Amino acid sequence: MNADRRPFQHYAARHFHWQCSDDGRVATITLNRPEKKNPLTFDSYAELRDLFLGLQHASDVRVVVLT
Numbered sequence: 001m002n003a004d005r006r007p008f009q010h011y012a013a014r015h016f017h018w019q020c021s022d023d024g025r026v027a028t029i030t031l032n033r034p035e036k037k038n039p040l041t042f043d044s045y046a047e048l049r050d051l052f053l054g055l056q057h058a059s060d061v062r063v064v065v066l067t
Contacts, residue, residue: 016029016030016031016032016044016047016048016051023060024058024060024061025060025061025062025063026061026062026063026064026065027055027058027061027063027064027065028064028065028067029048029051029064029065029066029067030066030067031044031067052064
């Protein structure tokens with residue numbers, strides 16, 4: 001994936017950790033609040049929405065894995 005087109009290159013994770021595979025085709029979003037047992041709150045849903053909205057503009061991404 002072209003670095004200029006990589007979504008969230010300045011993303012500051014609050015509830016989720018985001019990464020993209022080396023070839024840019026697989027994006028992985030991981031819940032990242034084990035101390036809180038990874039709750040899905042209004043704020044985390046809003047963050048997840050923002051991640052998906054950004055990924056729709058990443059033309060190289062073909063698969064999103066949510067863990």
